[in-house]
Amino acid sequence: RKEVEQDPGPFNVPEGATVAFNCTYSNSASQSFFWYRQDCRKEPKLLMSVYSSGNEDGRFTAQLNRASQYISLLIRDSKLSDSATYLCVVNRRGSYIPTFGRGTSLIVHP
Amino acid sequence: NAGVTQTPKFQVLKTGQSMTLQCAQDMNHNSMYWYRQDPGMGLRLIYYSASEGTTDKGEVPNGYNVSRLNKREFSLRLESAAPSQTSVYFCASRATVLAGTRVYEQYFGPGTRLTVT
Numbered sequence: 001r002k003e004v005e006q007d008p009g010p011f012n013v014p015e016g017a018t019v020a021f022n023c024t025y026s027n028s029a030s031q032s033f034f035w036y037r038q039d040c041r042k043e044p045k046l047l048m049s050v051y052s053s054g055n056e057d058g059r060f061t062a063q064l065n066r067a068s069q070y071i072s073l074l075i076r077d078s079k080l081s082d083s084a085t086y087l088c089v090v091n092r093r094g095s096y097i098p099t100f101g102r103g104t105s106l107i108v109h110p
Numbered sequence: 111n112a113g114v115t116q117t118p119k120f121q122v123l124k125t126g127q128s129m130t131l132q133c134a135q136d137m138n139h140n141s142m143y144w145y146r147q148d149p150g151m152g153l154r155l156i157y158y159s160a161s162e163g164t165t166d167k168g169e170v171p172n173g174y175n176v177s178r179l180n181k182r183e184f185s186l187r188l189e190s191a192a193p194s195q196t197s198v199y200f201c202a203s204r205a206t207v208l209a210g211t212r213v214y215e216q217y218f219g220p221g222t223r224l225t226v227t
Binding site (some may be wrong): 027031032041042043044045046049073087089091096097098101102103 | 141150151152153155158160166168173200204212215216217218219220221223
């Protein structure tokens with residue numbers, strides 16, 4: 001089993017839709033979690049950190065479920081500009097090396 | 111602040127040629143990383159430097175060498191380029207991981223698109 005797994009998609013949704021992605025991790029020593037966004041042929045950019053209590057940034061909500069070992073990203077009122085690949089990143093306690101999922105592709109259409 | 115910068119942005123090499131990819135960060139980060147990204151493969155770690163003066167292999171180090179020149183700069187060298195090294199290369203940096211406390215996020219450079227013919 002891969003250490004971090006994501007459904008590659010693509011998730012094809014209309015503008016205005018709500019869409020959610022999950023990311024599962026296998027190492028219970030995982031300590032911190034992030035969501036990144038990557039546009040085609042560009043560098044990954046931090047979208048948001050994921051806190052135990054959950055956090056929200058505008059239309060984006062991130063949740064962590066330690067018991068089931070997954071993190072989620074919810075996007076409300078999808079915009080065309082949300083089309084991108086969303087990468088989840090997991091950091092193990094004491095490790096210098098983050099583990100990236102392969103990403104979930106989102107396509108928002110008119 | 112420029113963040114993480116990489117040069118060159120694009121490069122075409124012939125098989126067997128050598129080159130060095132440059133990376134610099136101005137965020138006073140201790141840790142720096144080199145990744146490659148190929149279609150359908152996700153990001154793969156080539157080498158990293160946890161702090162100035164140290165370097166370690168990642169998942170795919172064969173065919174590459176690195177130098178942590180100082181705290182700001184971390185270069186990646188291809189001694190004898192091969193077509194299998196055609197890829198997009200990203201450099202990243204991160205503030206120090208503190209045991210038992212917050213782990214910081216990485217910041218990425220814009221990438222170098224390398225083609226080896």
